[in-house]
Amino acid sequence: MSRNASWPLWEVFIRSRQGLDHKHVGSLHAADAKMAIENARDVYTRRMEGVSIWVVESKYIHASNPDDAASLFDPANDKVYRHPTFYELPDELSHM
Amino acid sequence: MNDLIQYTLHLADNALILGHRNSEWTGHGPILEQDIALSNISLDLIGQARMLYQYAASLSGNGATEDSLAYLRTEREFLNCLLVEQPNGHWGNTIMRQFIFSAFQYGYYRELKSKKDVTLSAIAEKSLKEVTYHLQWSSEWVIRLGDGTEESHLRMQDALELVWPLVPELFRPEPYETRLAEAGVAVEPDKIETPVREKLTAVLTEASLSIPEDSGVWSGRSGKSGIHSEHLGYILSEMQYLQRAYPGCTW
Numbered sequence: 001m002s003r004n005a006s007w008p009l010w011e012v013f014i015r016s017r018q019g020l021d022h023k024h025v026g027s028l029h030a031a032d033a034k035m036a037i038e039n040a041r042d043v044y045t046r047r048m049e050g051v052s053i054w055v056v057e058s059k060y061i062h063a064s065n066p067d068d069a070a071s072l073f074d075p076a077n078d079k080v081y082r083h084p085t086f087y088e089l090p091d092e093l094s095h096m
Numbered sequence: 097m098n099d100l101i102q103y104t105l106h107l108a109d110n111a112l113i114l115g116h117r118n119s120e121w122t123g124h125g126p127i128l129e130q131d132i133a134l135s136n137i138s139l140d141l142i143g144q145a146r147m148l149y150q151y152a153a154s155l156s157g158n159g160a161t162e163d164s165l166a167y168l169r170t171e172r173e174f175l176n177c178l179l180v181e182q183p184n185g186h187w188g189n190t191i192m193r194q195f196i197f198s199a200f201q202y203g204y205y206r207e208l209k210s211k212k213d214v215t216l217s218a219i220a221e222k223s224l225k226e227v228t229y230h231l232q233w234s235s236e237w238v239i240r241l242g243d244g245t246e247e248s249h250l251r252m253q254d255a256l257e258l259v260w261p262l263v264p265e266l267f268r269p270e271p272y273e274t275r276l277a278e279a280g281v282a283v284e285p286d287k288i289e290t291p292v293r294e295k296l297t298a299v300l301t302e303a304s305l306s307i308p309e310d311s312g313v314w315s316g317r318s319g320k321s322g323i324h325s326e327h328l329g330y331i332l333s334e335m336q337y338l339q340r341a342y343p344g345c346t347w
Contacts, residue, residue, distance in 0.1 A: 007127070028129050031240070038233060039129035042136050 009058040010036040012043075014050035022054050030055075099272040101155045102175060103282055104216065105165065106270075106320055108148035109176035112166060113328070114197055115141030116335055117184060126187050133233060137194070140226040147219045167339035171322075171329050175270075178319040179262045181328045185255070188241055188248070192255040195234035196296065200266050202231045203292040204283055212280040235299045242303025253305055260308045267292075270320045 007029040013022035025044050030036035036055040044050070064072060076082070118138040125131025149162035156165075179197055184190045205227055208220035241248040267289040269277065276282035300307055317323040338345060 029127060030129065034236065035240075038236070039133065042133040043129055046132075046136065 007031050010040075010055045011058050011061060012036075012040040013054040013056075014040070014044055015052040015054075016049060017051050022052065025049070027058060033057075098155075099276050100213070100281065101152050102272045103276050104148050104152040104155065106175035106273075107216075108145045108152060108165070109174045110180055110197075110201075111141045111148065112145035113174070113176045113331060114180035114194075115139070115145060116331060117180065117182075118190070118194070120184055121190065134190070137230050137233070140223075140230065144219065144223045144226070147222075148216075151215050151219070163339070167336045171324055171332055173322060174319075174324065174328060174332070175322060176319050176324075176328075177262070177265050178325055179259060179266065181319065181325060181331060182259060182262070183327055185258075186251065188251045188255045189258065191234055191237040191241065192252065193259055194230065195238045195299065196259060196263060198227055198231040198234050199295045199299075200288075200292050202227045203288040203295070204285070207283040207288055211283065216281070231295075238299055238305075239303040242300070242305045249304065252303065256300065256305055257308050260310075263296075264310065265318055265320070268318065270318065273320075 008031075009027055010030055010033075011027050012025050014025045015022045028036065028039050028043055030039045033055060036057075037053050040053045040055055045053070115138045118134050118141070121131065122135045122138070123131065125134055145166070146162055149165045152165055153160040153162055179193060182189075182193055202224070205220040205224045209217045209224060211217050211220075238252065242252040243249070267285045269285050273282045273285065277284040297307060319325075319328075
């Protein structure tokens with residue numbers, strides 16, 4: 001299994017039967033998108049994990065820089081008023 | 097042995113032997129993802145074989161079980177076609193063998209699911225979903241390699257020519273099939289020859305492979321009647337070793 005390097009890496013997102021959103025489950029190698037979906041089916045849905053698959057080539061994912069974490073995320077720490085905890089929710093409203 | 101048992105064993109042996117052949121790739125696939133893909137196909141085929149052996153065992157009585165049918169029959173008692181027992185060769189050989197068999201099995205199960213035997217038709221209906229994926233997966237590989245590099249094209253053309261002489265056997269009925277077909281139980285394999293060959297031609301053409309001419313000669317010796325190539329004996333000696341050496345042993 002030495003030629004992995006010649007095939008691009010893909011990120012795999014699976015939507016589970018009861019889930020509403022696709023969740024990142026891992027990555028794999030494939031020559032093209034079609035093969036990536038089939039590989040994802042064979043690698044990540046063998047135990048009935050999903051009903052829908054998304055794949056995206058890893059190079060198209062842009063990530064925030066961990067070094068910027070303090071300036072990006074810490075400022076939210078003291079903005080407690082952004083949480084909707086000051087409202088009275090009617091009893092009929094679930095899943096909030 | 098009655099026709100229905102023989103017929104069920106024929107279907108089971110096809111699935112088991114190809115499943116076993118593919119399982120020889122486990123841990124040796126060209127990349128991890130395809131290693132898993134082919135192992136999944138093995139598990140599908142062995143699962144089909146189990147259902148069919150269980151049915152054959154229930155028809156046979158005499159204490160037969162799915163295990164005794166898989167592990168304690170000899171070479172001449174196996175009724176699989178010659179295609180499925182061919183060696184794995186390189187990845188292209190394995191893909192070509194899988195593609196031809198899946199195209200055949202797809203056409204076959206589509207017919208079998210509306211035949212009279214409720215157990216066989218239920219197994220066919222359940223298995224058809226799996227086979228649909230096997231056919232899609234193997235077709236894409238045939239196209240990818242056939243229409244790939246110069247070397248992959250040559251290797252796929254060689255792979256095709258190697259197994260092509262074994263295709264006519266798939267469509268030639270044995271007497272037990274003919275009798276059961278008349279009773280509305282078995283598929284008449286010659287009746288599915290046209291659609292299956294159309295599927296083969298479409299994919300092979302897209303893969304820019306040239307289809308060899310049929311020699312038109314068939315020796316009349318068929319795996320479906322228990323006359324096999326030299327390869328089956330080696331498969332059975334490995335597959336059956338444990339039960340032969342330690343009779344009745346379990347995990």
